[in-house]
Amino acid sequence: MSSIANNTSTIKPSQPSIIVPVARKGVTQEQARAVFAELFGDKHIRNVVVDERRSTKTQAYYCRIFVHFTVWPKDKTAQKFRNDLINGETIEVIYDDPWFWKCQAMRPREKNSEEQTERRLELPKPKPITPHTEKAKEEMKAEVEKEQNYLTLAEWEAEKRERKRGLDNYLGKNSTDKTQDSTMDSPTDDNTSETTELCRTMTER
Numbered sequence: 001m002s003s004i005a006n007n008t009s010t011i012k013p014s015q016p017s018i019i020v021p022v023a024r025k026g027v028t029q030e031q032a033r034a035v036f037a038e039l040f041g042d043k044h045i046r047n048v049v050v051d052e053r054r055s056t057k058t059q060a061y062y063c064r065i066f067v068h069f070t071v072w073p074k075d076k077t078a079q080k081f082r083n084d085l086i087n088g089e090t091i092e093v094i095y096d097d098p099w100f101w102k103c104q105a106m107r108p109r110e111k112n113s114e115e116q117t118e119r120r121l122e123l124p125k126p127k128p129i130t131p132h133t134e135k136a137k138e139e140m141k142a143e144v145e146k147e148q149n150y151l152t153l154a155e156w157e158a159e160k161r162e163r164k165r166g167l168d169n170y171l172g173k174n175s176t177d178k179t180q181d182s183t184m185d186s187p188t189d190d191n192t193s194e195t196t197e198l199c200r201t202m203t204e205r
Contacts, residue, residue: 013071014046016085016105020065023101025052027063035095036067040078046070065101 018036033048049066072082084091085105092100 011086014069016082016107017069018065018067018085018103019106020063020067020101020103023050023063023065024099025061025063027065031095032065032067035093035101039081039093040069040073044069044071044073044078066106 020032023032027050029048029050032050033042033045036048037045045067047066047068049068051064051066052061053064054061072078081091085103088105091103093103094100
């Protein structure tokens with residue numbers, strides 16, 4: 001198994017913390033603390049956290065247990081336990097015979113130079129408003145207003161028919177008036193005969 005560190009002297013006396021990846025549902029913080037306090041002494045344990053979770057595969061509930069130390073005990077049993085964890089071993093701790101928890105060392109998150117800097121999501125910058133885009137906005141606004149005020153096709157057809165009817169009435173009236181005027185101005189056959197006779201008499205004289 002891969003080890004967490006080859007030299008335990010580089011690890012803080014309070015490390016590593018212990019993690020139990022899977023424990024039965026219903027384990028309380030007090031129960032978990034009592035088990036590890038019996039192994040290492042309660043004064044050496046800083047905190048115990050029980051985190052209830054749900055499996056995405058089976059949908060079953062389970063718990064994770066985290067044990068954090070103020071400092072690891074100096075006795076041989078505790079130090080062997082600690083060294084085995086550091087070297088990547090999984091250690092079984094009996095909490096209710098024959099039931100046990102599989103304990104592992106919490107591994108620190110590996111960091112590299114790229115992760116040291118904050119990663120930011122670069123969003124595209126909005127385009128500046130230029131005269132061209134401003135003009136396009138005005139044109140679009142005018143089109144929308146025109147669309148909103150535009151008559152429906154049926155209304156437009158009705159209006160067109162009404163205008164045509166008015167125009168036809170107007171043209172028909174003018175045509176009638178002109179016909180009447182031309183009739184009044186045009187001489188009748190009788191008037192023409194009388195005028196011709198008058199001209200002949202005046203010539204003979």
